[in-house]
Amino acid sequence: MCKAINIRVAGFGGQGVMMTGQLIAYCATHDNMFSLWVPSYGPETRGGTANCSVIVSTKTIASPVFANADVLIAFNLPSLTKYMNMVVDNGIILYNSSMIKDPVIKSGIKAYGIPVNDIAVNLGTIQVSNMAMLGAYMEFSGLFSDQTIEKVLEKFLGEKKAHLLGINKQAIQAGREAMIQVKE
Amino acid sequence: MAKQLMKGNEAIARAAMLGGLDAFFGYPITPQNEVPEYLSRYMLEEGKVFVQSESEVAAINMVYGAAAAGFRAMTSSSSPGIALKQEGITYLCGSELPCVICSVMRGGPGLGSIQPSQGDYNQATRGGGNGDYHVIVFAPETIQETIDIMKEAFDIADYYRNPVMILVDGLIGQMMESVDLTKPVKKRFLPEKDFATTGTNHHSRRNVVNSLYLESAELEAHNLALKKKYDKVIINDTRYELINMEDPDYVIVAFGTMSRVCRSAIETLAEKKIRVGIIRPISLWPFPNRAFETIDAPHLKGILVVEMNLGQMLTDVIVANNGKYPIGFYGRAGGVVPDPSDVVNAIGHFKDLVVK
Structure with a gap:
């Protein structure tokens, strides 16, 4: 990796948007990379779209803000519509195909639909849909190993939520598998 | 030590503790709320003082009291809250009390917004308090630099017996970045706090902390002494x-x-x-x-x-x-x-x- 990767994660408040972004940043820090996470913390996050941006780099990070993302992770249609035009040429979009059907994507951008809500519901809880998306992104980017995300999740969940580690790991794995299928 | 991912506001709080913070006084305001939130937990765990005051004005005056008693005291706030503290800040400068003030800027004027801004440059560097005074103001660009300056801030404040302000925008407060809390910072020789009001068991004479000088010649001498100090800051601690x-x-x-x-x-x-x-x-x-x-x-x-x-x-x-x-x-x-x-x-x- 020679250049910083600018990632924008967006969705409804409650879909785990902030957590997804944070986990990417935690994983990068764990793997001795530089990472930076910026939330959108305005009043517009209540009930509306939530978004955050993450920068992952092997070098010191200069600007904490960027106009166009290399990667857009969209959990719902309003987010995809809002941020699709803020993706670089040759950029990629991962979208939640459980909620977004056959989106029109501008040319030059590769888009991958992952049915993260369906994956999560199949595992028994909709709450891990963001983890399925994280798994799909990990598979696509090849950025973080399973050991890295496991270590990060253990710390993130803490003792109180340690019992949720298993289901989160399952969702990540299912997201990885979905990405492999979509890529083919 | 390995790096860790930390939110700007929490890093400010942790770095203040690493810098020797004894007592924190503050009143909530976005986007700096994680500073007092973090300290409310960890200061008490370490047996230190944390007070959520009834107002910003009360908090800065509590800082005055704690600093006068020789403790390392701090407050933090955001734009309209810092505006309320201006009276206390000029009194701290007049009485030559060391302390650290953290200002996490949001949009203004008035109640403004909770989004990041650098609109308080003038507020920080000119101040709204009365008289010939200066606050030493540092504006770090990363969370790492915020930590490093915060860790050194109490030493600088004690060295000059003057308030030091850490000025960041709401983005630095709210974002998370990989940081190293153990990076060493400059140490300096610090004078004894012989001004502190610690009771006559500890010092023979009566210590009075005050900024009132009714004789004009006496006040002018005080003003000139402060000026001499500020000139020393300009020579030794201008940073770029x-x-x-x-x-x-x-x-x-x-x-x-x-x-x-x-x-x-x-x-x-x-x-x-x-x-x-x-x-x-x-x-x-x-x-x-x-x-x-x-x-x-x-x-x-x-x-x-x-x-x-x-x-x-x-x-x-x-x-x-x-x-x-x-x-x-x-x-x-x-x-x-x-x-x-x-x-x-x-x-x-x-x-x-x-x-x-």
Whole structure:
């Protein structure tokens, strides 16, 4: 990796948007990379779209803000519509195909639909849909190993939520598998 | 030590504890709430003092009391809250009490917004308090630098017996970044706190902490002593960074988050064969006038000041530049954070941005 990767994660408040972004940043820090996470913390996050941006780099990070993302992770249609035009040429979009059907994507951008809500519901809880998306992104980017995300999740969940580690790991794995299928 | 991912506000709080914070007094306000939230838990765990006061005014006066008793005291707030603290700040300066004030800027004026801003440059460097006084103001650009300065801030405050302000915008407070809390910082020899009101068991004479001098000659002598101290700060603790300053076509002056945005912008500009350097003030008071004396650039077309306000540091740059080069200004306000492409465009339109 020679250049910083600018990632924008967006969705409804409650879909785990902030957590997804944070986990990417935690994983990068764990793997001795530089990472930076910026939330959108305005009043517009209540009930509306939530978004955050993450920068992952092997070098010191200069600007904490960027106009166009290399990667857009969209959990719902309003987010995809809002941020699709803020993706670089040759950029990629991962979208939640459980909620977004056959989106029109501008040319030059590769888009991958992952049915993260369906994956999560199949595992028994909709709450891990963001983890399925994280798994799909990990598979696509090849950025973080399973050991890295496991270590990060253990710390993130803490003792109180340690019992949720298993289901989160399952969702990540299912997201990885979905990405492999979509890529083919 | 390995790096960890930390939120700016929590890093400020942890670094303050590493810097020897004894007592924190604060009142909630976005976007700095994680500072008191973090301290409310960890200060008590370590048997230190944490008070959520009834108001900002109360908090700064509690800082006065704790500092007068010789403790390392701190408050933090955001723009309208810092406005309320101005009376306390001039009293702290008048009484020569060391303390640290953290200011996490949001949009203004008035209640403004909760989005990031650099609109309190003047509030921090000029202040709203009365009399001849200065607060030593540092404006870090990363969370790492915020930690490093915060860890040193109590030493600087104690050394000069003067308030030190850490001035960051809401973005630094709210974002998370990989940081190293163990990076060593400069240590200095600190005088005994013989002014502290610790009771006559500890000192024979009666210690009075006060900023009232009814005799004009006496007050003038006090003013001159303060002036001498401020001159010493200017000589010893003016801080700035020069970036890419070899024969630039343009020089950008920016602090805090904006200087990071400009770092990315000048990389893009370099690809377009436009050489741009950056003067990054780290101490806003004292302002690094001397950085401008070092400019040696035969091809320099001008200096562009970039701020998240409508031109506050600009005044200091105009003074420091002393009419030598054309000065342009690009600023956004109201909580808008310009991205690197905005700065690239601003350099492209420098002629239109020149301040008359």
